[in-house]
Amino acid sequence: MSVQTSSVIKVLAAWLLGLLLVIAGAITAVVVANSFIFSPEEQVHDYLEALSNGDGERALGLLNASVPAANAAMLDGAPLQQSAAAVEDVVVGDAVPVGDNRADVTVTYTVRGTEHATTFPLERTGAEWLFFDTWELVPTMLPTVDLTVINQGEATLNDTRVAMPEGRNQFAVFYPGSFEAHYTSDYFAAPAQTVAVTERSEGHQMALSTAATDVLVEEVTAQVRRFLDECAAQTVFQPANCPFNFQTESRVAGDIRWAITEYPTVAIEPFDGSWEIEPLSGTAELTTSLQDLFTGTIEAVTVPREFGFTARLSVDGDDVTVTPVVQY
Structure with missing residues (x-):
């Protein structure tokens, strides 16, 4: 064999070796790309990233989901980012084949310290450039x-x-x-x-x-107390439009003074699409002097009078109105 022939053979061998290395590298690149860039797991990673970015349009496309006939306020921007931010300690598991051209990817994570897991089903839909697998999440409907x-x-x-x-x-x-x-x-x-x-x-x-907040209860309580104090200010046995009174056959022989010794405790509850004040009860005390019509004897008396009434509540913006309802 001549020196020239030997040199040609060495060149061809080197070229063939280089070609084989290129082919091997290409095969490796395809395998690596299919394992990472074009893998089922990567589709799930991309979807979770879209949620974190508040990119609802991209997330919807990656999830391959239909939108139900419901309010869409949570599907984009800050509300979406907030929902995703609570999902922590995220681990995307390896794809598990579940049949021809199908795989499941399970994601584990915590929400407010509680462990959860979500499984995403995917299907292989074809190939790009003849070599790279394409995966898509199985079509679904948003919850x-x-x-x-x-x-x-x-x-x-x-x-x-x-x-x-x-x-x-x-x-x-x-x-x-x-x-x-x-x-x-x-x-x-x-x-x-x-x-x-x-x-x-x-x-x-x-x-x-x-x-009802404490602020509202306090405002209603103040108005109820103001109403009762105005009743107590009347120096008659039967204060007008008030829930307490006193009846006697004796003659009045001194000043008539009322005092509220137990104010009602206010409770506000929902009822039939509005708010109502629960029935109110308390105790008033009458102090006066009475003269017996037969003996003429004058006696100082202090008489407790339990009372009860209801009240209507109206809340219009910042305006709170309590309307007492007294039945005789």
């Missing part, structure tokens, strides 16, 4: 959260004021996520309620139990 609030036309859900027609509304939501609702005003408030949405098939209910 909903049903929110109710007593006697109010609005509430706050994930720090967003939302309309509550007739005290109720339904919201389409992404998962996994956490939702917090409350109602707060000067006169009425409902403690915060939270719910974690972890699955696409779950239905969720949140009920806000609105109640």
Whole structure:
């Protein structure tokens, strides 16, 4: 073999070795790309990232989801970011084959310290550039959260004021996520309620139990007391339009003085779409002198008189009106 022939063979061998290395590198690149960039897990990573960014449009496309006929206030921006921010300690598991061109990816995480897991089903839909697998989440319908609030036309859900027609509304939501609702005003408030949405098939209910605030109870109490004090200021046995009186056959022989010794305790409860004051009761005390018509004897008397009445409540913005209702 000539020196020239030997050199050609070495060149060809080197070229073939290089070609094999290139092919091996390409195969490795395809395998790596399919394992990471084009993997089922990566689709789930991208979806979770869209939730964290508050990008509802991208999240909806990645989840391959339909939107139910519900309020969409939680599907984008700050409310979506808040729901995702409560999902912590996230671990995206390895894809598990579940049949031809199907795989499940399970995500574990915590919401307010409680452990949860969500399984995302995916399907292989084809290939890009002949080599790279394409995966999509199996089409689904977004879950909903049903929110109710007593006697109010609005509430706050994930720090967003939302309309509550007739005290109720339904919201389409992404998962996994956490939702917090409350109602707060000067006169009425409902403690915060939270719910974690972890699955696409779950239905969720949140009920806000609105109640009168201490501020409203104090205002109503002040008006009730003012009404009773005005009654007690009347120096007659039967104060006009008042819930207490005194009847006697003796002659009045001294000043008539009323005092309220026990004021009513005010309780405000929801009733038939509005608010009502529970029946009120208390005790008044009459002090006077009476003369017996037969003996002429004058006697100082102090007489306790228990009383009861009802009152109507009207709250219009900042205006609170209590209207006593006295039945004889």
